[in-house]
Structure formats: structure tokens, C-alpha cells
Amino acid sequence: MMNRIQTKLKEDKKLLSIYFTAGFPNLEDTASIINQLEQSGVDMIEIGLPFSDPLADGPTIQASSTQSLKNGMTTEVLFQQLKNIRETVLIPLLLMGYFNPILQYGVEAFCEKCQEVGIDGLIIPDLPVDVYVADYQKMFEAHGLLNVFLITPQTSEERIKFIDSISNGFIYMVSSSSVTGSQEGFGEEQTNYFKRIAKMQLHNAQIVGFGISNKQTFSQATAYTKGAIIGSAFIKHLTENREGTIKDFVKRILE
Amino acid sequence: MSYNVNIKGYYGEFGGAFIPEMLYPNVEELRQNYLKVMAEPEFQAEFNQLLKDYVGRPSPLYFAKRLSEVYNTRIYLKREDLNHTGAHKINNTIGQILMAKRLGKTRIIAETGAGQHGVATATVCALMGLECIVYMGEIDIARQAPNVARMKMLGATVVPALSGSKTLKDATNEAIRDWINNPVNTHYIIGSVVGPHPYPDMVARFQSVISEEIQKQLLAHEQTSKPEYVVACVGGGSNAAGAYYHFLEDTSVKLIAVEAAGHGIDSGESAATSVLGREGIIHGSKTLLMQTKDGQITEPYSISAGLDYPGVGPMHAHLFASGRAEFLAATDNEAMTAGMKLAQLEGIIPAIESAHALAVFEKKQFNPNDIVVLCLSGRGDKDLDTYINYFKL
Numbered sequence: 079m080m081n082r083i084q085t086k087l088k089e090d091k092k093l094l095s096i097y098f099t100a101g102f103p104n105l106e107d108t109a110s111i112i113n114q115l116e117q118s119g120v121d122m123i124e125i126g127l128p129f130s131d132p133l134a135d136g137p138t139i140q141a142s143s144t145q146s147l148k149n150g151m152t153t154e155v156l157f158q159q160l161k162n163i164r165e166t167v168l169i170p171l172l173l174m175g176y177f178n179p180i181l182q183y184g185v186e187a188f189c190e191k192c193q194e195v196g197i198d199g200l201i202i203p204d205l206p207v208d209v210y211v212a213d214y215q216k217m218f219e220a221h222g223l224l225n226v227f228l229i230t231p232q233t234s235e236e237r238i239k240f241i242d243s244i245s246n247g248f249i250y251m252v253s254s255s256s257v258t259g260s261q262e263g264f265g266e267e268q269t270n271y272f273k274r275i276a277k278m279q280l281h282n283a284q285i286v287g288f289g290i291s292n293k294q295t296f297s298q299a300t301a302y303t304k305g306a307i308i309g310s311a312f313i314k315h316l317t318e319n320r321e322g323t324i325k326d327f328v329k330r331i332l333e
Numbered sequence: 334m335s336y337n338v339n340i341k342g343y344y345g346e347f348g349g350a351f352i353p354e355m356l357y358p359n360v361e362e363l364r365q366n367y368l369k370v371m372a373e374p375e376f377q378a379e380f381n382q383l384l385k386d387y388v389g390r391p392s393p394l395y396f397a398k399r400l401s402e403v404y405n406t407r408i409y410l411k412r413e414d415l416n417h418t419g420a421h422k423i424n425n426t427i428g429q430i431l432m433a434k435r436l437g438k439t440r441i442i443a444e445t446g447a448g449q450h451g452v453a454t455a456t457v458c459a460l461m462g463l464e465c466i467v468y469m470g471e472i473d474i475a476r477q478a479p480n481v482a483r484m485k486m487l488g489a490t491v492v493p494a495l496s497g498s499k500t501l502k503d504a505t506n507e508a509i510r511d512w513i514n515n516p517v518n519t520h521y522i523i524g525s526v527v528g529p530h531p532y533p534d535m536v537a538r539f540q541s542v543i544s545e546e547i548q549k550q551l552l553a554h555e556q557t558s559k560p561e562y563v564v565a566c567v568g569g570g571s572n573a574a575g576a577y578y579h580f581l582e583d584t585s586v587k588l589i590a591v592e593a594a595g596h597g598i599d600s601g602e603s604a605a606t607s608v609l610g611r612e613g614i615i616h617g618s619k620t621l622l623m624q625t626k627d628g629q630i631t632e633p634y635s636i637s638a639g640l641d642y643p644g645v646g647p648m649h650a651h652l653f654a655s656g657r658a659e660f661l662a663a664t665d666n667e668a669m670t671a672g673m674k675l676a677q678l679e680g681i682i683p684a685i686e687s688a689h690a691l692a693v694f695e696k697k698q699f700n701p702n703d704i705v706v707l708c709l710s711g712r713g714d715k716d717l718d719t720y721i722n723y724f725k726l
């Protein structure tokens with residue numbers, strides 16, 4: 079059976095993926111945000127499992143994680159909130175989180191729960207490629223979970239090829255050498271990087287993340303790639319406008 | 334069983350490099366080069382010369398006669414407190430600044446809790462004329478004003494860490510984020526045997542000058558290079574790693590690690606990671622750390638700012654799990670009392686971190702003929718305010 083992510087990647091369009099931190103702004107917002115995002119025409123969602131020490135994240139996502147943990151979010155609570163999500167939501171759902179909370183939950187138990195609630199993929203920034211291959215690849219695959227790896231402008235060509243060989247969905251292309259949320263638009267450097275990777279003709283599609291905040295950066299990022307992920311800008315939007323206008327936010331990107 | 338790091342960067346089941354891809358090129362560059370660079374004769378020569386002429390090494394191994402009489406055993410103090418800048422931290426920063434230069438880096442970042450490692454980093458950056466940025470929790474900046482001033486005087490920029498609990502672990506997060514944002518020209522001088530491989534091993538090697546000297550000096554004092562015990566305090570574990578290093582594989586030398594129990598192990602305000610921690614991942618390393626059931630990292634407490642880190646280095650996690658080292662914990666009160674005792678018996682005011690190690694003599698009875706070497710990791714000048722407030726001096 080084809081994973082929902084793989085099916086989505088076959089569609090002839092540029093994909094918009096949205097990241098948000100589960101349990102933010104309010105603990106019980108998770109399912110409602112997912113439903114609204116789907117209804118607004120978003121193609122894929124990354125649900126952030128908050129961590130106390132998010133090394134790769136800038137201030138916006140850090141603050142949302144801190145707030146979510148204060149609200150009482152835990153791995154168990156998140157799975158509870160997602161229990162019935164597949165009754166209404168059809169688009170691919172990924173969980174994005176740091177490795178320690180998953181390790182404490184038990185990696186196998188975590189995979190089982192993901193499969194049970196209908197998660198299609200995982201993004202675990204601090205799970206190293208070699209550890210994944212040695213210890214977890216079989217387990218993830220047995221539970222129908224695609225593991226998504228990151229590459230950056232600094233990643234060597236050789237390593238990109240290796241990552242491509244062990245991926246079977248998409249590669250998360252970090253737009254620049256930075257933590258989340260720190261870019262103000264893309265310049266020539268990014269465009270050259272997007273082009274360089276496009277030329278490599280990888281098996282896996284590339285989806286760009288970090289620094290995409292509006293229609294313009296979305297278009298720039300997807301000129302040479304399959305799609306783009308918006309995180310910090312969406313969280314800022316939630317912080318400033320609350321959830322009533324999620325539709326407007328998405329419309330401004332896609333119109 | 335080996336107690337050194339293996340080729341994959343693990344001590345037993347602990348260690349590794351659990352880092353986001355953004356950090357991979359930086360850490361990989363270091364991993365591929367650190368042993369090669371350290372083995373170069375010119376590197377060795379420069380390192381050793383700076384340790385001698387700038388740091389003031391070898392630091393004395395001092396037989397503490399009156400302390401030995403009180404506790405009826407033979408106590409030697411390894412005087413890291415007499416190093417330039419007042420602690421063992423400078424052994425590591427000298428090594429790493431030379432490493433950074435060999436790798437062509439022009440910008441140095443560091444984290445600091447109490448400010449000792451920050452001062453040691455700012456010092457070597459001044460020495461080498463390199464830009465220096467030190468991340469320090471906003472709360473620590475407020476309570477360690479003299480060290481903040483020292484760093485500024487040495488030309489460093491001190492950046493407050495405003496995230497999370499605004500202390501050492503958050504300063505470390507900020508330094509790592511800076512490194513992600515500046516992957517090419519920057520070297521991160523980490524301050525203890527923590528972080529992703531190869532940091533724990535590299536820092537342990539730079540600190541291993543401590544045990545190398547202990548062996549030679551003990552031979553001159555006692556006609557043996559082997560003590561019965563080596564004792565050190567453990568925050569992240571760098572002074573302990575340095576003091577143990579050349580004794581690690583010789584199990585006839587017993588190792589004792591003293592952690593900070595804060596207000597008591599069960600008080601909820603403690604930093605005794607070996608007792609309160611579980612295996613997990615902190616700052617890119619699989620090790621023991623204090624965390625909630627859900628794997629969120631918790632904030633430790635100790636009166637000593639240098640010991641309130643929620644993890645320990647992977648070498649120490651392995652020494653604990655394998656039983657190679659005995660782990661004890663000293664409360665604030667036990668450490669402060671031991672510090673006062675050293676001042677009055679030997680005329681040495683220790684750093685409060687080191688005072689935790691000294692509390693071992695109230696916890697454990699040694700034999701009269703045992704040679705006990707204790708790493709006196711730092712001097713108490715930075716802690717005078719804490720001593721004043723504690724003892725109403």
C-alpha cells in the first residue's frame with residue numbers, strides 16, 4: 079500500500095506543508111488546527127511534538143514549545159488528541175520532534191501509536207542517519223512510517239546521495255545555514271543551492287523548509303523543488319491572530 | 334572492558350553524536366581532524382609551552398598534612414586552583430583555541446554557567462586575537478557579575494540566553510544555535526566533557542595533563558605513581574575526566590566522583606545526575622540526564638553554579654553504569670562546610686565546586702596508608718560572595 083505522503087507527492091502541483099507546535103496556543107487546539115489547515119487547502123501537515131531544548135529552532139518555535147509544555151502537552155496527550163483525526167482528515171500527517179521524548183516513550187511503542195492514529199511520516203532532526211539505519215529503519219518501515227532527513231547548503235554531495243538512497247518520500251531541504259525562522263527572504267545564494275540540488279536528479283522529491291513566510295518566498299522556494307514548509311510564520315500568525323483566520327493565512331500563500 | 338571512547342564515539346552505550354544535520358559538517362570536520370592535529374609535534378609543542386609559561390603548569394601536587402591528620406589518611410591535593418584564571422578550565426580552552434586556529438576558524442563561541450569557562454575562553458581569545466562570543470543565561474549574568482566584567486575586559490561579547498530556564502543548559506542551546514547559523518568560520522569551545530562526539534574525548538584529552546602530572550609527581554613524593562583513590566567533583570565532568578584519565582584502565586586505582594546534591598537528593602532541588610537521571614539525549618550526547626517521565630529536560634539546582642548541569646558527560650555515565658567509579662553526592666551544606674575546613678586547616682579557599690569533592694572525607698573512611706589524590710579544580714575567589722552570605726562573614 080502506498081503511503082499518503084507518496085501518493086501526495088505524485089500530484090502535479092507544488093505542495094504547501096505547514097508546521098505547527100501541537101498544544102499551542104491552547105492545549106486543545108491541535109485537532110482543530112489540523113482540520114482547518116486541511117479545509118484551507120494545505121497539502122501536508124507537520125505536527126510538532128514540543129521539547130524543552132529544541133536545538134535547531136529559533137525563538138518563535140522555541141516560545142511555542144515552551145508554551146505548549148506549560149499547557150500540559152505530553153506525547154501521550156498528543157496521541158489522545160490525534161485518536162480520531164483520521165475520521166475527518168485525509169492529507170498526509172507527519173510528526174516532527176526531537177529524539178529524547180520519543181526515546182523515553184519507547185521508540186517501538188511510539189511507532190505503534192503513530193500507525194494506530196494514522197501518522198505517515200516522522201521528522202526527527204537529532205536522530206543521526208547512521209543510528210537510524212542501524213537501529214530503527216526496519217522498525218519505522220514495519221509501521222508504515224517514512225522517515226524524512228534534512229540536508230543543508232553545507233551537506234556534501236556524497237552525503238546527499240546517501241540520504242537519498244535511504245529515503246523513500248521526500249528530502250527536507252533546509253534553505254540556509256540557520257535555525258528555524260531566521261531568514262528574511264531568499265537571495266542568489268539560496269537560488270543557486272536550489273538549482274544545484276535540482277540538477278542532482280535525486281530519487282526523492284525535495285521540499286524546502288526554514289525561512290518561508292509568504293507567497294513570494296513560497297514561489298521562490300518551489301521554483302526548483304516540489305514544495306515548501308511554513309513553520310515560524312504560521313506560528314506567529316497563530317500568536318497574533320488566534321485561529322479564526324487560518325484560512326486567510328493559507329489563502330494569501332496559495333492565491 | 335575499556336573506559337575510553339571507541340572508534341564510533343561511544344563509552345559503552347553512552348556518547349555518540351545526536352545532532353541535527355545542520356551541525357553535521359562542523360562536528361564531522363572536527364571529528365576527522367582532532368586526533369591528527371593533536372598528534373602533530375608542532376601542536377604538542379605549542380600546547381605544552383603555553384601550559385607551562387602561560388597557565389603555570391605543572392600545577393603542584395601538595396601533601397595536605399593537617400587535613401590528612403584530621404581524616405587519618407594520606408591526602409594529596411592537585412592544585413588546579415593555581416592555574417591562570419583560577420581553575421582547570423583553561424587547560425581545555427588552550428587546547429581548543431589551538432585546534433580552532435589549525436582548522437582556520439576566526440570566530441569563537443562558548444557557553445558558560447558560573448563564568449569560569451567563559452573567562453577561560455575569553456582569555457585565550459585575547460591571547461590569540463580572535464573574536465569571542467560567550468552565551469550565558471540571563472539569570473547567571475545577574476548572579477555572576479564579576480566574571481561578566483572579566484569577560485568584557487578581555488574583549489568578549491557576553492550574550493544573554495533568554496530561552497528556557499535562562500541558565501547553563503540554555504546558554505549551551507544558544508551556543509549550538511549560533512554554530513548552526515555560522516557553520517564555516519566559527520569554532521565552538523565547549524566547556525566540559527559533554528556534547529556530541531568528538532567533544533567529550535577531545536576535552537578529556539586536553540584535561541588529561543592533570544593525571545599525567547599526578548603520576549610523575551606522586552612518584553617523586555611516594556615512590557609510586559599509583560594512588561589508591563582519585564577523587565573529583567563532577568558537573569559535566571571535565572576536571573574528573575582529566576584527573577582519572579591515565580588511571581582509567583588500571584582498576585587498582587579507585588575512582589570517586591562527587592556530584593552536587595543541592596538541598597538533598599530527594600529535595601527536588603539537586604544536581605545529582607547519576608542518582609536522579611535516566612539515559613537520554615542532551616546536547617547531542619546519549620548519557621544520563623535529569624528529565625521528566627516524558628523526556629523533557631529538567632532544571633537542576635546546586636549552590637555551585639559550575640555543578641548545576643542536568644547531565645554528565647558520557648564517559649562518566651559509563652563509569653557509573655559499569656561500576657568503575659563510585660559516585661557520591663554532597664549537599665550544599667556539606668560542601669560549604671568542607672570548603673571552610675580546607676581554608677582553616679590548609680590556608681586554601683577552594684571553589685565551591687571543588688569543595689564538593691572535599692566533602693568525601695566526611696562520607697567515607699579511608700585507611701591510614703591510603704594515598705588519596707583529590708583534584709582541587711578551582712579557587713574560591715569567584716565564590717566569595719556565596720561564602721560571605723552562607724557563613725555571614
Ligand SMILES: Cc1ncc(COP(=O)(O)O)c(C=O)c1O
Binds near residue numbers: 446525572573638686
Ligand atoms: C572550579 C570548577 N570545578 C569544577 C567545575 C565543573 O565542571 P567539570 O565537571 O567539567 O569539571 C567548574 C565549572 O564551572 C569549575 O569552575
